[in-house]
Amino acid sequence: MADDREIMSIYRSGDREGAFREIIRNYRERLYWHIRRFTCSHEDTDDLLQETFVKIWTGLPDFREDSRLFTWIYRIATNETLNFLRRQRTHGLSGSEPLENILYRKVDDDPYFNGDMLQRELHKAIQKLPPRQKAVFNMRYFEDMGYNDMAEILGVSAGALKASYHHAYIKIKEELEKIF
């Protein structure tokens, strides 16, 4: 599998389709799980993942390499996902019920869940977090991403993200310790 530098080298050689193919192969699984941790639904994730790749394809000619390919791609996926959740909230798709409650229930109802009780409660606790804390917790805890990379992706200072992670970590730990 080609790394980011090789992908950009393929792209610069004029092979946009070849570079895009490598991007899909390299990022499809990572982005799938990144999005799925937010949506708690395979169907929504599939739709958002495809839309993310469409945006990558159309945005590739404008990618000036001011940021790294990795952070640019994650930024697109994260914005697509958070905007999707924001639309669900503002357009009342969740009715009068808070969106967090719906996402919380989706973990229980997910037909593709195959984990244990602790994993289930962890993913339910994550759904109770505010958007920024959820994004930071997911990227830090599951993907082991550095604060500077997250800062580039989310457009927020590394210091603020450290604080967000700290808040999220404490909330989830307390939530789990109530049960286990």
Add this chain to the structure above:
Amino acid sequence: MSKDEKDILTGNEGLKKMPFRVPEGYFDGLEARIHARIAEETAPVKRRPLRGRIFRSPAYLSAAAVLAIIVAGGLLMSRGDMQEDDWSEEQYALYRDVDIIPVTEPESIWLSSYEETSDTLSTEDIIDYLVYIGIEPEEFDNE
């Protein structure tokens, strides 16, 4: 808590694995579905000539006339309301722009924060301030 001490999140490495399956062969077929979607979204929209659509039937002309009366009436009424309320351009902009925030502005996403404003300082506010002045979050736990 010291850095070496394990808690429920650090002591269970299995928690970092995703406890969800994906449908059989999902990733194998993804590339083809993405290309199909790109073709669909970038295909030029075919439109019939305007003249043919509008003048095809007298029903269209009747509907247009009724619509024009409704719009004209609505405009006259809204002018009257505007004079009463005297809304500023800024107030209108708040409503007008609410759904066209570009996806490339990550800060805009946080505008819909879940946290409600309060007159009192929360623990989170204090921690945010401490981080802002340079104290690492890990240091809070060591106290």
